[in-house]
Amino acid sequence: MVDCPVCLTKKEDEDKLIATIKTEDGMVVVPKEHVAILEQTPDEVVGAMFAKANIVLLQMFEKGLQGANLILNNGVTAGQTLPHVALQLVERSENDGLFPLWQPKQLPEDAMNQIQEKMTEAIQAVDSGPVEEKPKVESKPKSKDEEKKENAFMRRVFRRVP
């Protein structure tokens, strides 16, 4: 995409589906083709991104790194800042102040149960895919011969003639 900064950025290690961008504190894995959000990214590409993350993280640990985060912010509400899906691999060190852990919430049991039900159904719906409309079967008008045959059959039935 001509005005996407990620599409225009120099990349390394490109393959058919994905590419990596070396950053000041790690690496970013991106789909090679422009795509804005995770839900629009083909499964094949998503799988390749997360498989690549595995390799990159191992390389980071082999260099002596003690910790790393994998983060993908999906949607502006989630803090996505680039118009292109990006799986960030962020190198961590002791007391670097990054990503302070969230304050956990406490939800009542019935709320949790409702969410569980909604999510279970929603995931099943995603698995099922979009509902396909069944093709309408149009009944074709009967020919006169067909009508005659049907009427004859009905007369036999009523007369109980074998």
Add this chain to the structure above:
Amino acid sequence: MAEEGQDCIFCQIANGQVPAKKVYEDASFMAVLDINPANPGHVLILPKAHASVYPQLSEGDSSGVGILCKKISLAMIQGLGVQGTTIFVANGGVAGQRAPHLIVHVIPRMQDDKLFQPHPVTPVDGMPDAPDEGKDDKDDKDDDEGEKKDTPPDKQAAPPKDVDLDAITAVLDG
């Protein structure tokens, strides 16, 4: 130190031996609601085969967990009506890992929930016409106010011969 099987409570959850609020299961993964969520609907994806950190996943499971994240993210958007999601993995105690078992978090996001500040993407070769990424992460930190991130660790360190990934998972108070 890695715990497996009977010693790992998350292995037991992943394999259905300990009850949890399951939302999805397949041959490789169990997805459950976090009982102490960051936001309502927060899902934990647990690999059924024990792994302490992400690089211990097989290639197949690495791909698979990504695709599952996409599925769960879409389900959150369609089922819970959220408008954004964050996928987050902590590898190692210094990265915030607190459990001895790999957990892939899929977190529904809400406007101004302040869970994660956007972490800027800063390519070493620069980014043409990047959006305003000059924003610092100084403000709106949850715990510490405005700590600047430190310089990344030295990348020139000689690689050790054998990588003990389990040693990276320090603390790990399940």
